Amino acid sequence: MAAGAPRIFVSHLTGVAVFDPNGDQVGRVRDLVAMLRVGRRPPRLLGLVVELSTRRRIFLPMTRVTGIESGQVITTGVLNVRRFEQRPTERLVIGELLDRRVQLVETGEEVTVLDVSVQQLPARRDWEIDRVFVRKGKGGTFRRSKGETLTVEWSAVTGFSLEEQGQGAESLLATFEQLRPADLANVLHHLSSKRRAEVAAALDDDRLADVLEELPEDDQIEILGKLKEERAADVLEAMDPDDAADLLAELPEEDKERLLTLMRPDEAADVRRLMAYEERTAGGLMTTEPIVLQPDATVADALARVRNPDLSPALAAQVYVCRPPDETPTGKYLGTVHFQRLLRDPPYTLVSALLDDVLQPLEPEAPLPVVAGFFAAYDMVAAPVVDESGSLLGAVTVDDVLDHMLPEDWRETEFHLDAETEGAAHGS
Structure with missing residues (x-):
């Protein structure tokens, strides 16, 4: 969808067909996945839950959506057909946000959420839930009511967003959402092993891949080892091939082969090719995906x-x-x-x-x-x-x-958390 395109209400997306670039239908939209943010900031839309012809439901990231128009969704054609599993930081828009009772900020009046709209941000590929269609009174989405209906900005209602306090992985991720991967990696490095695993499990594959590329080797191995094998393979696919090759090279041979087998054949082939070169050579350093x-x-x-x-x-x-x-x-x-x-x-x-x-x-x-x-x-x-x-x-x-x-410990000596970030990371 082009920047500046009109907003779309999610009720209009339910059941919409999803097509690949060749015009072949791959499934239908069953829900949308969003991540709430601290305070009244609009939630970020992460992707779509798509039901394939086999009834399997998969996750389609918004980065793989090239168009939403004329009652259809067009994708890049790159789909991960592993079954969708909702993560702690994710909310199903249709399943969890609609028919919910919230309050109008200005008056404190309770209203029912009938629909929400999504829109792509100008000059960016990010999508947000920007507006909420609500009904006053006690009637819900599936109950007839004569209450007044109105559309308001996301910030005009309360009852959705995360509380400022609380140090679960969900709140922590929302707090650090705007950090660059290197800075978020620094935060993760200073967390306890338990909290680091919780946050890593809650990150989406692309974000976790970016962060792993910035972490010291020991942290990479620890985090990868605590993920389910299929999820670990997905994250390795999302990493740059040279970084994935470096990480896999540090694993025991049996683990390395098992993960390579779970990866898509074309992705695994690139990584295997890079692993054939010595690490500190041009072949070992290169990425196989230039323009x-x-x-x-x-x-x-x-x-x-x-x-x-x-x-x-x-x-x-x-x-x-x-x-x-x-x-x-x-x-x-x-x-x-x-x-x-x-x-x-x-x-x-x-x-x-x-x-x-x-x-x-x-x-x-x-x-x-x-x-x-x-x-x-x-x-x-x-x-x-x-x-x-x-x-x-x-x-x-x-x-x-x-x-x-650079020295192997350069991340330790060159990057330091400021007091505010460090306090938030440790829940103080």
Whole structure:
């Protein structure tokens, strides 16, 4: 759904068909999943509960929804078909929020929630529940009533949101919702083992994956070991392949193979390929998911890929032009186009006309000092890794180089919680 699109009432989504990009129906919407926030801030919409033709109900993250229009939901086509399990921080919008008795803030009058609306935030992919349709009097959604109905802002009612006090995982997550993954990782690191496991279990897969990538190795192993195996495999899939490979490499062989078997075959193949390289080499450091374009792609195509909010700034800094196939390992690597060059040329220009083909790519066996020297010599934030046959294998980003060059305890010595955050994390 495009930014600035009209709000949608959830009653209009019940039973709506869900389609993949090819137009094939994959299921129907049965509920929506939201996370409440402290105070009167609107809840964040996390995703949809979709019932497949087999009657299995799965979770579809909002990041996988590309459109809600004309009575249908369109997805990216990437679905995790494991059965939906509600987590402690999650609320079912239809199942738990509708027909609920709440109060109007201004008057204190009790009203019944008949419906709520959702809307995508401008210039972002996040969705929120923004308004509430209520009825005065004692009639509920499934009981006829002649009470007055009105639509109000979420902040105009009370009776939904989390209390400011309370130190359960739900309240803690709401408090730290706006933290960057590295900062939330620092909070988790300083929690007790029990509380750390509670918070990790309550995080959604993508958020937990981002946080795991920022945690020390011991914390990563501890958290992963306390998750159910299927959930652990989901989180590993959500991690960058190079980080997942590093984490799996620290596990006993039996555990590693079991988790790889539970992962989707394409995701597991990327991780296995990375694990074949020594850790402190270009092959061991690289990600297998850089932006790859074919020679006939245009500047407009490249910029559309660069805008993907899931990409790190380093990966979005340049695109790699290769012969088909355009998934790693690719066909022949032709060269790199830097983001600044994309901004200087007309949208219809072919990327093959803008190649930086002078810069030599890294070999997968290049050791860490050579990789670091490359970044320092050429002022790069990402570099292509190409094998002897000329295929692009992936790209190394500067953050991965720094992670392996800094002292092992750098997270302990460089990051400190301020007094307020530390007190909240420990429930004081």
